[in-house]
Amino acid sequence: MKIAVIGGAGYIGSHTVRELLDRGHEVCVFDNLSSGLEQNLFPEAGFVKGDILHPDEIEKFLKDFKPEGLVHLAAFKAAGESMLNPEKYSVNNITGSINILNAATAAGVKYFVFSSSAATYGSPQYQPVDENHPTNPENYYGYTKLAIEGFLKWYDQLRGIKFAALRYFNAAGYDVKGRINGLEKNPANLIPVVMEALLGKRKELLVFGNDYDTPDGTGVRDYIHVNDLAIGHGMAFDYLQKNNKSLIVNLGVQQGSSVLDVIHMAEKVSGRKCPYRIVERRPGDPATLVANPSKAHEVLGWKAQYSDLETLLATTWRAYLANEK
Ligand code: WQD
Secondary structure (H helix, E strand, O other): OEEEEEOOOOHHHHHHHHHHHHOOOEEEEEEOOOOOOHHHOOOOOEEEEOOOOOHHHHHHHHHHHOOOEEEEOOOOOOHHHHHHOHHHHHHHHHHHHHHHHHHHHHOOOOEEEEEEEHHHOOOOOOOOEOOOOOOOOOOHHHHHHHHHHHHHHHHHHHHOOEEEEEEEOEEEOOOOOOOOOOOOOOOOOHHHHHHHHHOOOOOOEEEEOOOOOOOOOOOEEEEEEHHHHHHHHHHHHHHHHHHOOOEEEEEOOOOEEEHHHHHHHHHHHHOOOOOEEEEOOOOOOOOEEOEOOHHHHHHHOOOOOOOOHHHHHHHHHHHHHHOOO
């Protein structure tokens, strides 16, 4: 299938492009390189530099390439920042997505795979979280993702576009074959920060609270390897093509790891010490957030292969070391 990947030079985007190419799809990336990196592009995929906030650019790209499928991962994703600067998230995440949707229907795109988030659920009322869990986002970022799922439902009904909204849990890790090493700029997520502490690029990791109701008191999350996420995108296209029916599905592993679990495994795979200090809780952080991925198993046939903590941290450490050379 011909597939356009909007945001394909980014962290999850580049792993998705690699997977779609490996599955034999013809891929073209559209990215403005604001957080994406040129080094994340593959010569086998086309590349058009453009901005989703310029409707003429995205329209021209889709009219020229004429894809049957599209993946949309072009979004800002810092939950904390979205609460301080909601306008930025409205413009890029919501207006940008509407521009893509309008251009996609005009160009006859049939299948739309959307990078959604567990942030659409908000504070979990029960665990593990399945797709029937109420959606009450606690941050504006999560709201933008939920809003776009809403537009997708309407465009399905009114324009017949079929979508898969993939609600990612905590994406982590780097390509298990070492083909992608572009590091995210200014990371704030736990695992990249742990890497920077191991490398001495920051003095210490601040652990946000050790008084949660979890086995060791630190926050527990469901870390999913980015190769497993990428495979989920490939399977979503297979599903859409076969069933011609839209889908909302969690991508997580139902394996909870605490902040201390992550630190200990990072120390093991790197052979280095991770300096850390316990500080106050970060506002808005739930104690535990773990996915129920049964639906992905049942409807997509998806099962995580690389999401054990050791593979997550060993592949990330290798990518960080590759950048030290
Ligand atoms: C993980 C754990 C922190 C940094 C975020 C977004 C969410 C989703 C995934 C996209 C928590 C602790 C972290 C640090 C720490 N993104 N931590 N010190 O908050 O679960 O989810 O990314 O959809 O929308 O909110 O991920 O990596 O920031 O935190 O102690 O310096 O690590 O408190 O328990 P989070 P995270």
